[in-house]
Amino acid sequence: xxxxxxxxxxxxxxxxxxxxxxxxxxxxxxxxxxxxxxxxxxxxxxxxxxxxxxxxxxxxxxxxxxxxxxxxxxxxxxxxxxxxxxxxxxxxxxxxxxxxxxxxxxxxxxxxxxxxxxxxxxxxxxxxxxxxxxxxx
Amino acid sequence: xxxxxxxxxxxxxxxxxxxxxxxxxxxxxxxxxxxxxxxxxxxxxxxxxxxxxxxxxxxxxxxxxxxxxxxxxxxxxxxxxxxxxxxxxxxxxxxxxxxxxxxxxxxxxxxxxxxxxxxxxxxxxxxxxxxxxxxxxxxxxxxxxxxxxxxxxxxxxxxxxxxxxxxxxxxxxxxxxxxxxxxxxxxxxxxxxxxxxxxxxxxxxxxxxxxxxxxxxxxxxxxxxxxxxxxxxxxxxxxxxxxxxxxxxxxxxxxxxxxxxxxxxxxxxxxxxxxxxxxxxxxxxxxxxxxxxxxxxxxxxxxxxxxxxxxxxxxxxxxxxxxxxxxxxxxxxxxxxxxxxxxxxxxxxxxxxxxxxxxxxxxxxxxxxxxxxxxx
Numbered sequence: 001x002x003x004x005x006x007x008x009x010x011x012x013x014x015x016x017x018x019x020x021x022x023x024x025x026x027x028x029x030x031x032x033x034x035x036x037x038x039x040x041x042x043x044x045x046x047x048x049x050x051x052x053x054x055x056x057x058x059x060x061x062x063x064x065x066x067x068x069x070x071x072x073x074x075x076x077x078x079x080x081x082x083x084x085x086x087x088x089x090x091x092x093x094x095x096x097x098x099x100x101x102x103x104x105x106x107x108x109x110x111x112x113x114x115x116x117x118x119x120x121x122x123x124x125x126x127x128x129x130x131x132x133x134x135x136x137x
Numbered sequence: 138x139x140x141x142x143x144x145x146x147x148x149x150x151x152x153x154x155x156x157x158x159x160x161x162x163x164x165x166x167x168x169x170x171x172x173x174x175x176x177x178x179x180x181x182x183x184x185x186x187x188x189x190x191x192x193x194x195x196x197x198x199x200x201x202x203x204x205x206x207x208x209x210x211x212x213x214x215x216x217x218x219x220x221x222x223x224x225x226x227x228x229x230x231x232x233x234x235x236x237x238x239x240x241x242x243x244x245x246x247x248x249x250x251x252x253x254x255x256x257x258x259x260x261x262x263x264x265x266x267x268x269x270x271x272x273x274x275x276x277x278x279x280x281x282x283x284x285x286x287x288x289x290x291x292x293x294x295x296x297x298x299x300x301x302x303x304x305x306x307x308x309x310x311x312x313x314x315x316x317x318x319x320x321x322x323x324x325x326x327x328x329x330x331x332x333x334x335x336x337x338x339x340x341x342x343x344x345x346x347x348x349x350x351x352x353x354x355x356x357x358x359x360x361x362x363x364x365x366x367x368x369x370x371x372x373x374x375x376x377x378x379x380x381x382x383x384x385x386x387x388x389x390x391x392x393x394x395x396x397x398x399x400x401x402x403x404x405x406x407x408x409x410x411x412x413x414x415x416x417x418x419x420x421x422x423x424x425x426x427x428x429x430x431x432x433x434x435x436x437x438x439x440x441x442x443x444x445x446x447x448x449x450x451x452x453x454x455x456x457x458x459x460x461x462x463x464x465x466x467x468x469x470x471x472x473x474x475x476x477x478x479x480x481x482x483x484x485x486x487x488x489x490x491x492x493x494x495x496x497x498x499x500x501x502x503x504x505x506x507x508x509x510x511x512x513x
Contacts, residue, residue, distance in 0.1 A: 021464035028463065033426035037392040042459070047329035064392065106235055117232055117502065119495030121466040
């Protein structure tokens, strides 16, 4: 049985270890519902940016369905239509050709989000979602 | 080139989003007032200054000028309080490997009114939407305006009981006026994320507590769109010139459920004249559709040195870990603040921030934000 001090130390140690982080992006789901709720919504949909109100560059990413349609050119749940989405933002299966990846990494001049870029770990999750077909799951 | 220009516009839009004119938590204890409501009408601080707050802004803070509405040129009836905030900004930034950028823009234009009818007050804020300049052609004129706060308030004769109903941020966290602070951006207190809420506040000699039920903004065009519904709780206990507080929150959307627990500490070191403020929050986020979950952490620690009248210097550390166990997902920032209050109604604030994203300290992001602030 740990003493009170022992328990406190254990909790602090666990917090310290957790703060370092040991999981990799492969340990996270690549489902769109997760990608949107965990990365797109908190990172991109602030009021002045890609919220319904802001819709900068005409992009409303505020809901999972709206964001999916904007990024992939497909309607979530509807049969897929062959062809590239507008602006080539996301080409399912091809992160190397998806403009979204260039924007997130700031390759080619612009970077998104423009004030606080996403960490590589989150970009890797987005990349895996595209690589695995960018499905609306 | 087109992308770079778009990026600059986007950055300007983000930083120009109207920040609520919140309480400056650095003033608590440091300037002699023990609670936010000493200077603000709102029980948890923020928004319009009351008569004492206006006097303090002219006397203690600036040492010169008349802090009253319109510099004392207009005397309002006792049942009416008016005010306004205007901010412009000059921003320099360099993100990792990107080219440095410099831009200037108007940042905030908000007007405030408060009508008091006995214990009841009607509080209304109306201003320009920060996204207005980036709006696509043909947008409805009304979407250029934003009302961040509009609520009915009740305050008992002693001031010990308050009730608010409407749109506002319930009392939670350190409530910084800096809308880029992690504690605001990542804990759903960002620009125009004010929810609709019903809040009960009760205070005693050396404590105050708040409970609120929150309805995620049901009118998407008024702000950041549908946000979380749930509840918040905040309790603060003061011990002389220091305070400890705890807060908790439940926030539910159609995609996730967050449960937050946090602690805040404020300690005034009278000897060196330093105010220490710290906040630590742990948040459990459960994703409804995938049944996954993650633990998030927000940490904030700040040392402030006021040299009154006229100057305030601060150094702060911020950490946001959106997924504690995911390696390389956190961001840490070291921030320096220099604030100058040359005379009543005027503030210049230089914020510089060095930020490491994903634990990579070799390619930090650098942000310098100079705000010129005038309030009526």
